[in-house]
Every structure is written in C-alpha cells, then in structure tokens.
Amino acid sequence: MIIKKNEVEYSKWWNQLIQDGNLVDIRYNIKGFFVWMPYGFSVMKKIKQIWDDLFKEQQISEMYFPLLVPEEYAMKNSSWWSSFKEQAFYALGYFDTEKKLFLRPTGEPAMYPMFSTWIRSYRDLPFRIYETVSAFRNETKSTKVFVRDVELGPWYEIHTCHATREEAEKEIELAIKMNEKIFEDLAIYPLKVRKPKVDCFPGSAGAVEFYTLMNDKVVENGSCNNLGQAYAKAFDIQFIDSDQQKKLVWQTCTGNGERFLSSIISNHGDEKGLIIPPNIAPIKVSILGIKIAQGNPEIEQLIKNLGVERDRIQTAYAEDVTSIGEIRYKTERMGVPLRIEIGPKELASKSCTLCWRDGTKEKSTFEVVAEHIKTGFNKMQNKLYIETKKELENRLHKCDTIEEAKKAMIAEIGWCGKEECANWIKHDTGKDIIGMVLVKKEKKCIRCGETGETTYVSESY
Ligand SMILES: [Zn+2]
Known part of the structure; x- marks a missing residue:
C-alpha cells in the first residue's frame, strides 16, 4: 500500500500504474472516459467471472435492460430522481420528440416499471435478477479512473423483490456474504459499516457499505441496500398474497464494478507497478527462457506440468541483457504474480528460478515445480489479504x-x-x-x- 503525501502525487502514481500496467489508455479525448486495453479488460473479466459464478450459484438470473430510460419512468420516484437528475445525460434525436430520454445512471427506473407488470402473485416471488452494464453519471467533481468515471462499467446491479421484510433482510445477508467472497479473491480485507440513514441510497430503509483503503482516505466499494417498500410504492409493484390480500413487495439492491479493480491498485500496488492477486490474475505465470531456442520441447513439457491453466501462462524468450531486462520490467509493471526464469545451465539440470512479484526468489526442479508454485500462490494470496487487514487495523484508532x-x-x-x-x-x-x-x-x-x-x-x- 502506497501512501503519497498529496493528491497530485498520488494521481500521478495512479495514472502511471494503470498505463504502464497495460490496464487502460487514458488519452481518449473526453474527460471521465478511457479505453480498456486487452490486459486490463482481462483482469476486469476475471473479477466479473467471480460475480457471475456467485450469482449463478445463488440462482439470481442475468438480464439486460435498455440503456435509455424515459423520463416518465424516472419521475415515478421523486427521491431517486432528485438525487440523479443533475447527473443525467439526455439523449437527442429520438424520432418521438415528445419523449424525453436519458442514459441510465442506475438500474431502478428502467427495471421497476417492468417489475410492476411482471409481478402479479406470491408465486412470482422471490424475484431476483441482475445485469452487468455501463451506467452514466455526469460528474461535476474531478474524475479518477476506476474510482469516479462518467461511464461506470462493467458494473453489476442485483435487484430483488420479496413477499416479506424478513426475506428481504435475508437477501441482504446473502449480498454481504457474496461481497466478502469477491473481496477474498481480490485479497482485500474491507471495512463493513451500517450507513447512517441520510447517506443511504435515495429512499432506502438502510444499507451496509463496504469501504476499502486508498491513499489516506477510504472508498465506498459496494453497497447492499435495503429498499424497504418505498420503491414498490412509487413504482406500484404489488402482488396478491396467498391470503388473497394485495401487498407491496419488499426490495433490495446491490451494486459494484470497476471499483473492485481500483482497490487492487491502491491496496496491492507498489513503486514497481501493479500486483494482481493469483486468484484473479489473467496471467499467473510468465516464463522467461534466457538464451534458449523458442519452442524448446522441454519447456513445452514444463508448461504442461505446471498445474496452471494454459491460457494463464505466458512465455517469452530473450537473448541479450536489454531484452531480458525489458521482459522482467514488463511482468513487474503488469503485476504478474510469478516469473519463472530458465537459462541453458538450468535447462540442462532441469531446474528453474521462481521470481515472485514480492521480490522473493527460490530455486526449483522441474519435477517439484508444480507443488512449489501451488504453495506459493496460496501463500501470496493470503499474505496480500493479511497485509490489507493489518493496514486497516493500523489506521483505525479509537x-x-x-x-x-x-x-x-x-x-x-x-x-x-x-x-x-x-x-x-x-x-x-x-x-x-x-x-x-x-x-x-x-x-x-x-x-x-x-x-x-x-x-x-x-x-x-
Ligand atoms: Zn450527540
């Protein structure tokens, strides 16, 4: 964890890390927008894979709602509208000029009018869905890549409807557990709090917020909102219960996205560059053959025996000091957890050097290397997690x-x-x-x- 003495210095470090680490290109000519580079997008996709798997396991169905929201939908809930109105991007040129449309800043106004047409009876409940999309908010404050962007994405939103308050509360418990699981894979120990009512999502009954550390501040990093019945009332989401009575549903919503990635940068990054925890690293191992012919059969065999998915192993070969240096530098910047170096002498004795991203080095033979790296990855994942826990404890003062x-x-x-x-x-x-x-x-x-x-x-x- 890097703590810089001022915001300008921190922003410089941040921008250098994300550019040199091949995550994004920030030279796109609109403030608050950037281009995802292949490596950066593959890291984000690994994080997305975690939430997709988790939600699937819990039988939360994935959907997709339109990007454009009619203003009449948004106006159904005045507390939501009053807090997002200022940030709305209106779309021009729609053929029906009577209709005012804007880009979604969050999912509610697009989803809830539809919920109200779909949900009829207690048999339709619980109703649990999510989408992973981009959301758009016109930021008046200064922007920061992955932390405060105008286009936020990929961003997931879970929205659920329940017959009772108790069921909705249970859903919040589940949302908290799922968030914790994601943070475990990111090797980050978050601070969890109950938000004061005034700071909760507009119109909601309560919320649990996850915070992670960034420089000398904290960042909101995922909230689990108990919406109570305020939205059900505004959007008229009612159902006929088993006792034939018409009732309002109880709702929850949860969302987060690229801020997960921001927490990896701020919590694990160092002066050399990024550090991507093994569980989500798209490239877990980079093999560097020094003065060895490309496609050497023994190295090909070694790759097969590593016990790591083939698409998460990268190979590079170098002949001279400059190119060796460049490859080492690049893997460090990109935060690849492990680099395995093999020279001619080592190849002859079927051994190699394991260079971990934290600077530690160890020798291994081809025979036991799979065991070595498996232990090493677990150690690294745990170490990063414990370090963030200690860091949080160090900063918390009674x-x-x-x-x-x-x-x-x-x-x-x-x-x-x-x-x-x-x-x-x-x-x-x-x-x-x-x-x-x-x-x-x-x-x-x-x-x-x-x-x-x-x-x-x-x-x-
Ligand atoms: Zn007081």
Whole structure:
C-alpha cells in the first residue's frame, strides 16, 4: 500500500500504474472516459467471472435492460430522481420528440416499471435478477479512473423483490456474504459499516457499505441496500398474497464494478507497478527462457506440468541483457504474480528460478515445480489479504476526543445519531461520518456525551 503525501502525487502514481500496467489508455479525448486495453479488460473479466459464478450459484438470473430510460419512468420516484437528475445525460434525436430520454445512471427506473407488470402473485416471488452494464453519471467533481468515471462499467446491479421484510433482510445477508467472497479473491480485507440513514441510497430503509483503503482516505466499494417498500410504492409493484390480500413487495439492491479493480491498485500496488492477486490474475505465470531456442520441447513439457491453466501462462524468450531486462520490467509493471526464469545451465539440470512479484526468489526442479508454485500462490494470496487487514487495523484508532479524531485516518468514535452532532463532528474533524459498526455497540457521543453508537469517521472518495 502506497501512501503519497498529496493528491497530485498520488494521481500521478495512479495514472502511471494503470498505463504502464497495460490496464487502460487514458488519452481518449473526453474527460471521465478511457479505453480498456486487452490486459486490463482481462483482469476486469476475471473479477466479473467471480460475480457471475456467485450469482449463478445463488440462482439470481442475468438480464439486460435498455440503456435509455424515459423520463416518465424516472419521475415515478421523486427521491431517486432528485438525487440523479443533475447527473443525467439526455439523449437527442429520438424520432418521438415528445419523449424525453436519458442514459441510465442506475438500474431502478428502467427495471421497476417492468417489475410492476411482471409481478402479479406470491408465486412470482422471490424475484431476483441482475445485469452487468455501463451506467452514466455526469460528474461535476474531478474524475479518477476506476474510482469516479462518467461511464461506470462493467458494473453489476442485483435487484430483488420479496413477499416479506424478513426475506428481504435475508437477501441482504446473502449480498454481504457474496461481497466478502469477491473481496477474498481480490485479497482485500474491507471495512463493513451500517450507513447512517441520510447517506443511504435515495429512499432506502438502510444499507451496509463496504469501504476499502486508498491513499489516506477510504472508498465506498459496494453497497447492499435495503429498499424497504418505498420503491414498490412509487413504482406500484404489488402482488396478491396467498391470503388473497394485495401487498407491496419488499426490495433490495446491490451494486459494484470497476471499483473492485481500483482497490487492487491502491491496496496491492507498489513503486514497481501493479500486483494482481493469483486468484484473479489473467496471467499467473510468465516464463522467461534466457538464451534458449523458442519452442524448446522441454519447456513445452514444463508448461504442461505446471498445474496452471494454459491460457494463464505466458512465455517469452530473450537473448541479450536489454531484452531480458525489458521482459522482467514488463511482468513487474503488469503485476504478474510469478516469473519463472530458465537459462541453458538450468535447462540442462532441469531446474528453474521462481521470481515472485514480492521480490522473493527460490530455486526449483522441474519435477517439484508444480507443488512449489501451488504453495506459493496460496501463500501470496493470503499474505496480500493479511497485509490489507493489518493496514486497516493500523489506521483505525479509537478516539475519545475531537483532537484525536482529527489526527486519525479512520477514527472510531461515539455518535448519538443526531444530525446536529454529525454536522459538528464533520466540521471539527474535517472528515465524514462513514457509518456505524456492523453489530450495534454503544458508545457515548463525542460531541454531546449522550448515549450513542460506535461510529467511523474518515475522509472518503
Ligand atoms: Zn450527540
């Protein structure tokens, strides 16, 4: 984890890492947009594969809704519309000039009018779907690749409808578990909080938010929203229950996307470049043959015996010092977890050198190399995960005074829940209230001294 002393320096490091690491090209001439390069897109696709598998396992069906949303749909829920109106991109040129259309900033207004036509009876519930798309938000604040873009994507949204409040709450529990699983594969230990009501998704009853670290701040990295019945009411999503009564559904929604990738960069990246955890690395092993003829049969055999999927192994051959250096440099920048180097002498003795991305090196024979690298990948995955856990613990400080809270990167304080105190805390610390501890824990309000809850305060993206 790199901590730079100011935002400008951090942005420079960030942009260099994502460009030299072949993730994206940021030279596309519209602010807030970029081009995904093949390697970057393959990393993102590995992350997407994790969520696709997870959702499939839980029988959440994948769908696709139109990019354009009629304004009349959006206006059905005024609290949603009032918070996204400013960020809407209107589409021009549609043949029906009476209709006002805009690009989706989130899925609700496109989906929920349709839900209301599909859901009729308790037999149609639970209704659980997701889509992976791009969403568009006109950002007025400064943009940052993968963190705050105008086109956000690939981005997934799960939307569910249930007959009872309890079922919806269970769905939130599941959404939290699925998010945790994704973060395990990213080798990142996130901070989970309950969001204060005022900061929840417009109109929702509550939310659990995941935060990850970035420089000296935290980033919102996936929220699981309990929508209650507010949207069902606004969009008229009702069903006839088994008791023949007409009832409103209970809803949840969950979403995240390229911010997962942003957390890999900020949490694992170092001065040399990216570090992609083995579980999601599209290239897990890069084999470098030094002064060996390309397509050497013994190396081909070694590749077969590595125990790694063929499409996640890359091979390169080099004759001179310059090209050897270039290949080493490139694999480091791209964050390939392991480089295996083999020279003529090593080939003769059927051995090789394992160069791990964290700088450690070890010798191995061809015979046991598969065992070696399997252990090595597990070790690396765990090490990265534990490091992010330690980093989070190092930054979290229990604070009893405003002065202490001001100094801490993430301050654990007490807050009574009153808006007046929240405003004072924000003013005095220069930080935001990012949420309360997941399992409610009493702590006296740092401002007024009344009974409150354990709450986290930090600067956030
Ligand atoms: Zn208070």
